[in-house]
Amino acid sequence: MLVHNWRLKLSALGLAVLLWALVQTEPTNRETFSQVPVRVQIADTGWTTSGPPSPSSIEVRLGGPPREILRLAQEGASIRIPVGSVGSRDTLITLRREWVQLGERSGLSVESLSPPDVRISFEPAQTRLVPVSMRLLSRIRDHLALASDIEISPRLVRVRGPESRLEGLDSVPLEPFDLSDITRSGAFTVPVDTSGLLGASVVPGTATLGIRVEELVERVLDEIPVEAVADAGEAVVVVEPASVQVRLSGARSIVTSLDPERLRVWVPAEFLEGMAPGEERLLRVRVEGVPALVTAVPGTERVTVRRAIDQDGGPGSQGPP
Numbered sequence: 001m002l003v004h005n006w007r008l009k010l011s012a013l014g015l016a017v018l019l020w021a022l023v024q025t026e027p028t029n030r031e032t033f034s035q036v037p038v039r040v041q042i043a044d045t046g047w048t049t050s051g052p053p054s055p056s057s058i059e060v061r062l063g064g065p066p067r068e069i070l071r072l073a074q075e076g077a078s079i080r081i082p083v084g085s086v087g088s089r090d091t092l093i094t095l096r097r098e099w100v101q102l103g104e105r106s107g108l109s110v111e112s113l114s115p116p117d118v119r120i121s122f123e124p125a126q127t128r129l130v131p132v133s134m135r136l137l138s139r140i141r142d143h144l145a146l147a148s149d150i151e152i153s154p155r156l157v158r159v160r161g162p163e164s165r166l167e168g169l170d171s172v173p174l175e176p177f178d179l180s181d182i183t184r185s186g187a188f189t190v191p192v193d194t195s196g197l198l199g200a201s202v203v204p205g206t207a208t209l210g211i212r213v214e215e216l217v218e219r220v221l222d223e224i225p226v227e228a229v230a231d232a233g234e235a236v237v238v239v240e241p242a243s244v245q246v247r248l249s250g251a252r253s254i255v256t257s258l259d260p261e262r263l264r265v266w267v268p269a270e271f272l273e274g275m276a277p278g279e280e281r282l283l284r285v286r287v288e289g290v291p292a293l294v295t296a297v298p299g300t301e302r303v304t305v306r307r308a309i310d311q312d313g314g315p316g317s318q319g320p321p
Helices: 006-024 066-075 252-256
Strands: 029-042 047-049 057-064 078-083 090-094 109-114 117-133 144-146 151-153 156-162 186-191 201-203 206-211 213-227 237-240 243-251 264-266 280-284 286-288 295-298 302-307
Touching (some): 029 047, 029 066, 029 117, 057 066, 144 243
Antiparallel strands (some): 029 057, 156 201
16 A cells, blocks of 8 residues: 555655645744734722733834744734732732733744833722713704614613722713614614723623604694692782693604693792782793603794783683692
8 A cells, every 4th residue: 555656645744745845945034013002901800901011112123934924913912911819009010921812823032022011000999880871973864753762771881990080980871873864763882981980890891772753744733721829818810811732752653642621731839939010021931741752842832921910810820729
């Protein structure tokens, strides 16, 4: 069997030896990588870094095959400092070459690190459950309307970081979400904004916004009475006009199901204070009983209110029962 196809086997062996020789004789290059990020990995759960290392990046000089150096330049290198236990709040650590993360690159060697030391500040760690807050941009497209409040899940995230940064932290914001991008109902994943939480970690790192939209519709309600009630013992007031039109706009299911009896158009009592008998005032009305996410606009925003000269204000007058 050894002599079967011996010429082919000999050729394959010769090719293998040639390739090995080429690899062994491949020239070695030296390259300096600047701005290699320094990362700290702490095993002591009672502590965390109070800020980035100083410096936060270093210069690494590597030697090895040009092709491997080129690949590493494309993928990026880093140096990871393992900290088993924290002895003091401020520590100067001498860097080791084996801490440089070279990925799967073979044949590379770390020749030098500059500077050789970094300073790391530590701080007791704290873990808290913190509410998530939304940041909404723009508004829903003109032909759509929110049919329910936006639901956020989870409502709380676990934040771990330096005590000084977590003190007074009442919420963690999400990245801004543009409502004008919404074309239909759905669940939308939004990352947590950690830009203000340097040195802290957040779990989970995303939240889901549940958004339900419907067609925007309008509905006009006519002859809604206007209330203006005088205080006890004072002459009644007369309102002109005695009723107004109210225009509603919002999601179809909410607007079409609204009972007009829920609406109340009225003049606040404080607007009537100090009115002398026979005095007239042009006053703004308020609309109550409007469901959330529905806009109500009265056809007349201001009405004329006149204090009656006597207790009997005549037609259109209103007063205590």
